[in-house]
Structure formats: structure tokens, C-alpha cells
Amino acid sequence: MRASRAPLFAVPVIVAALVAGPAVTVRAQQTPVAPPEGLYYLQSATTGLNAAATGGRVAQHRPRGNSDHQQWWLHAGGDAYTLENTDSPxxxxxxxxDSPGLVACGGDGAGWDLAGAGPDRYALKDPGADRYLTVAPSGDTYADALALGPDGDLARWYLTPLVAPKSPLPPESLRTLDQVTFLTAHNAYANGVDGGFAPPIVNLFPNQNRGLDQQLAEGVRGFMLDIHQTPDGAILCHDSCTLVSRPVALWVDLRRIVEFLRQHRTEIVTVFLEDYVAPDVLRAELARVPDLAGLLLRPDVEGVRQRGWPTLGELRQRDKRLLIFTDHSRADDESAGLTRDSFGVMYQRDWTVENFWSMGPGVGGSDWSCYSRWYGGGVNIPLTRTEPGFRPLFVMNHFRDVPVPPTITTDNGKLADRAERFCEPAARKKPNFLAVDRYDLGDPGSAVDLLNTYRYAGMIARRAGSPG
Structure with a gap:
């Protein structure tokens, strides 16, 4: 299943004097919404991917921090703006x-008209023609190469600062759910303590090495669980439950979580289901856990999409301290005649964004790029997705295909760095769930602690009556 968390460090803010980089010329329209000169990522509001210099062309690539030629100096000069690539002064x-590309910053074709085009969004227009920098449809996604085309949604761009804009968090009880970061255990059930989770060979590679009760006691507050359907109901296992010794049922782990919440009245827990069971089977599993239904937070019936996420204080006061997501398809459930949200399990794609789950194999180099898990195959949910009044929760996956302890220790030690330099700019929001293998290695808790010292100040969705 999914990701990890580890210590973060802030990227120095004073970088302008160190980079004499290339710039993109954008026509300066005297507008109060124009961003200040500085270093930015240029992100498509449609795909969430970054404009990158590639040879003499410009194409959209997966966000990759300070690599892959994705950073641009925004310069205002006279009546034009330019975007200079920092790797190609x-x-x-x-x-x-008829195409976007790299040109000499002082020559023809370098300048753009830059105009605000919605919340935090901009349009880059050719000053001499009615055409804009845009992404172009290609099959069920979008072409890598950027294009010049008509104005519209495909011609909307974010200028995302390299260094996350930060502001202080409010007091703990006044923090909204989307302002907080939780330590999350990827494949929390695959621990070799509570029971079996895979056939014998795979059992040699547990994603965690502590049972669920100990995970709860040690501060894990997000739990990623794979469930498969068997004659015995929803069972926790990898890929197939065949040959699994001592398999554990979903309701058993959910009961552990509910008992913990009853004993710890201020704690809040989120469960993510990688879900391969029929909706009636899942409903029956939940019904076996006393008190579970009363604890469920139901954003679909509480106006979260209109008002934003509730505060931690509100959740505690109302005793709505358990949130359950499924990655199952709503369309499939509708065709089956029973949707999971009808009994309190939320469809993850409605309420969250999530980066692609793998950083690579168990050993060797890692892919730190941060891009949506849900892009391609007719689905496009960019990490940057937001709505008026509502910001999806951001699930940041930080783990590999195979959990090899030495590699995990190194990766978890770099969690904070990846979160702040790679994933925050990619999503334009702070991760809410840092999902890791072996949370006991590499101190990912320090990354959670760091992220819980500030609020990402860009694109903050306001709740009715809140200060922002």
C-alpha cells in the first residue's frame, strides 16, 4: 500500500543572490495580483505538473524539487515579465x-503578458497574438510538450514559490484537520505480531514490526490497511489471502482502534483502506465493532466541502474522532446498488489527494518526485486540487516496493527534506499524513513534529467565520 514520514529541514529562503538563472518574459500588466520577482515553479493548474526545460523545448514533468530544470526566475522589466531557467542562465x-521553447531572455519571443486568472492562478499570453501558454490534451491525459493555444482552463498556471510560505499555527484545539500532520503506518497490519499477512516468503518482509496496539501507543494516528474478501469476510493481507497463516479480520483491528479512542478521549485516528471487498461485506465488518458508528466523522453530511474541515477541538467535543477512507470506486458501488459512504466510509478521491506510492525498489536510488497517484487512465486529480472553501487532505506516501530495513532507515531520515522541498511545492499544501514503512527506523516522528510547527500559507481555504 502506501507511505512514510521522517525529519524535515527548512530550505534557505535567501537564494536569489546565489542563482543567476534564466527567466521567462511575461508582459507586465499593472495588476495588484502579479507575484513579486523571485524563484518559482510554474505548475499547470490542470495537471499539477511542472514546466521544465528539456533541451530547447519546454515540457511538463513530474515535480522533482531542485532537479530536472524546473525552477524559474520571474523577472519584471519594463512592460514585460520573463521566466528564466535557473539551470540555463x-x-x-x-x-x-508556433511552440513554447527556450529563447534568449533579451530577444524576441521571451516576453509575456501576465494576468491574474482566478485564485492564485495566472495566464501567460503572447503580447503579439491571442494565444496563451497551455497544456494540450493527448488521449486520456495531456501531452508532455506544452503548447500555445486559446485562453481557458488549460491555460491556467500556478507560480509556486520554491520555499513554502509559512505562517504560525493557531492554538492546538483551534487547528483545523487540514492544518495538522499525522504519523501514518503503511500496511500497518503487515507487522508479523498481530497475525499473518502474506504467504510464508512475503512474511519475511514486514512493513512494520510492531503490533497495532503498540503503534497506537507510540503515536501512529493513520493506518493503511489492505482488505480482501474471503468466505470469512474482509481479511487483512497482501494481494491474496491464500496460504496466509493466522490471518486477521478487519473488524479485529478496527476494534483495537475504537478501544484506544475510548480510552484516549483527545486522540483522532484515520484509516485508509486499500479495498477489494463488496460494500455489504465491509458494512458487516464495521457493524461488528461496538461504538464505531458513533465515532465516525462524516464530512459528506457535515458541510466540509462548503465550510472546510472542522477544528480538532470540535471533533473532540462532538466525539467524532475516527475517519475511514476507501480507495474503492464509487461508480462500481453505485452499479452494485450500495455506496460505502452510506454507512460512513468516505471515498478517498472525494476528500484527499495522494502522491504516487512508490519511490522505487527496495535498494538503490530513490525517486523523490512527487506527483498524483490518480493521473492517467481517464483520471486526473492533481495534488494541487482545491475548491472554494475546501482543501483536500494530502496523503504523502514515502516508501518503496520492498521494505528493506537499511534502505528504510535512510529514507525515513530524509522524510522532512522530501516533504518540504519536493512534496509541499508539488501539492501547494502541507502533507496531512506522512505514510512510512517501519516508523521505528530513521525517526520519522521528528518530521511530523516539524510539520506541526507551521501552516502552509498559500491557498488557505477559509471556514465560515474563521480568520483564515
């Missing part, structure tokens, strides 16, 4: 004939 994002 003097080369700007401009126009070569």
Missing part, C-alpha cells in the same frame, strides 16, 4: 514559432 521560457 540567459535562457527564458518563450516562443519559437
Amino acid at each position: 540567459g535562457q527564458c521560457l518563450g516562443r519559437t514559432g
Whole structure:
């Protein structure tokens, strides 16, 4: 299943004097919404992918921090703006004939008109023609190469600062759910303590090595669980439950969580289900756990999409301290005649964004790029997704295909760095769930602690009556 958390460190804010990089020329329209000069990622509001210099062309690539030629200097000069690529000084994002490309920053085709085009969004227009920098449809996704085309949604861009804009968090009880970060155990059930989770060979590679009760006691507050359907109901296991010795049923782990919440009245827990069971089977599992239904937070019936997420204080006061998500398809459930949200299990794609789950194999180099798990195959939910009044929760996966302890220790030690330098800019929001293998290795808790010292100040969805 999913990800990890580890210590973060802040990226220095004073970088302008160190980089004499390329710029993109954008026509300066005297507008109060124009961003200040500085270093930015140029992100498509449609895909969440970044404009990157690649040879003499410009294409959208997966966000990859300070690598892959994705950073741009925004310069305002006279009546134009330019975007200069930091890896190619003097080369700007401009126009070569009918296509975007790298051009000399002082030459023709480098300047753009830059205009606000919605909350935090901009349009880059050719000053000499009615055409805009845009992404282009290609099959069921979008082409890598950028294009010049008509104005519209595909021509909307974010200028995301390299260093996350931060502001102080409110007092703990006044923090909304989307302002908080939780330590999350990827495949929390695959621990070799509570029971079997895979056939014998795979059992040699547990994602965790402590049972669920100990995970709860040690501060884990997000739990990723894979469930498969068997004659005995919803069982926790990898891929197939065949040959699993001592399998554990979902309701058993849910009962552990509910008992913990009853004993610890201020704690809040989230469960993520990688879900391969029929909706009636899942409903029956939940019904076996006393008091579970009363604890469930139901954002679908509480106006979260209109008002934003509730505060921690509100959740505690109302005793709504358990949130359950499924990655199952709503469309499939509708065709089956029973939706999971009808009994309190929320569809994850409605309420969260999530980066692709794997950083690579168990050993060797890691892929730290941060891009949506739900992009392609007719699905497009960018990490940057937001709505008026509502910001999805951000699940940040930080783990590999195979949990190898030495690799995990190294990766978890870099969790904070990846979160702040790679994933926060990619999502334009702070991770709410840092999902890791072996949370006992590499001190991922320090990354959680660091993220819980500030609020990402960009694109903050306001709740009715809240200060922002």
C-alpha cells in the first residue's frame, strides 16, 4: 500500500543572490495580483505538473524539487515579465514559432503578458497574438510538450514559490484537520505480531514490526490497511489471502482502534483502506465493532466541502474522532446498488489527494518526485486540487516496493527534506499524513513534529467565520 514520514529541514529562503538563472518574459500588466520577482515553479493548474526545460523545448514533468530544470526566475522589466531557467542562465521560457521553447531572455519571443486568472492562478499570453501558454490534451491525459493555444482552463498556471510560505499555527484545539500532520503506518497490519499477512516468503518482509496496539501507543494516528474478501469476510493481507497463516479480520483491528479512542478521549485516528471487498461485506465488518458508528466523522453530511474541515477541538467535543477512507470506486458501488459512504466510509478521491506510492525498489536510488497517484487512465486529480472553501487532505506516501530495513532507515531520515522541498511545492499544501514503512527506523516522528510547527500559507481555504 502506501507511505512514510521522517525529519524535515527548512530550505534557505535567501537564494536569489546565489542563482543567476534564466527567466521567462511575461508582459507586465499593472495588476495588484502579479507575484513579486523571485524563484518559482510554474505548475499547470490542470495537471499539477511542472514546466521544465528539456533541451530547447519546454515540457511538463513530474515535480522533482531542485532537479530536472524546473525552477524559474520571474523577472519584471519594463512592460514585460520573463521566466528564466535557473539551470540555463540567459535562457527564458518563450516562443519559437508556433511552440513554447527556450529563447534568449533579451530577444524576441521571451516576453509575456501576465494576468491574474482566478485564485492564485495566472495566464501567460503572447503580447503579439491571442494565444496563451497551455497544456494540450493527448488521449486520456495531456501531452508532455506544452503548447500555445486559446485562453481557458488549460491555460491556467500556478507560480509556486520554491520555499513554502509559512505562517504560525493557531492554538492546538483551534487547528483545523487540514492544518495538522499525522504519523501514518503503511500496511500497518503487515507487522508479523498481530497475525499473518502474506504467504510464508512475503512474511519475511514486514512493513512494520510492531503490533497495532503498540503503534497506537507510540503515536501512529493513520493506518493503511489492505482488505480482501474471503468466505470469512474482509481479511487483512497482501494481494491474496491464500496460504496466509493466522490471518486477521478487519473488524479485529478496527476494534483495537475504537478501544484506544475510548480510552484516549483527545486522540483522532484515520484509516485508509486499500479495498477489494463488496460494500455489504465491509458494512458487516464495521457493524461488528461496538461504538464505531458513533465515532465516525462524516464530512459528506457535515458541510466540509462548503465550510472546510472542522477544528480538532470540535471533533473532540462532538466525539467524532475516527475517519475511514476507501480507495474503492464509487461508480462500481453505485452499479452494485450500495455506496460505502452510506454507512460512513468516505471515498478517498472525494476528500484527499495522494502522491504516487512508490519511490522505487527496495535498494538503490530513490525517486523523490512527487506527483498524483490518480493521473492517467481517464483520471486526473492533481495534488494541487482545491475548491472554494475546501482543501483536500494530502496523503504523502514515502516508501518503496520492498521494505528493506537499511534502505528504510535512510529514507525515513530524509522524510522532512522530501516533504518540504519536493512534496509541499508539488501539492501547494502541507502533507496531512506522512505514510512510512517501519516508523521505528530513521525517526520519522521528528518530521511530523516539524510539520506541526507551521501552516502552509498559500491557498488557505477559509471556514465560515474563521480568520483564515
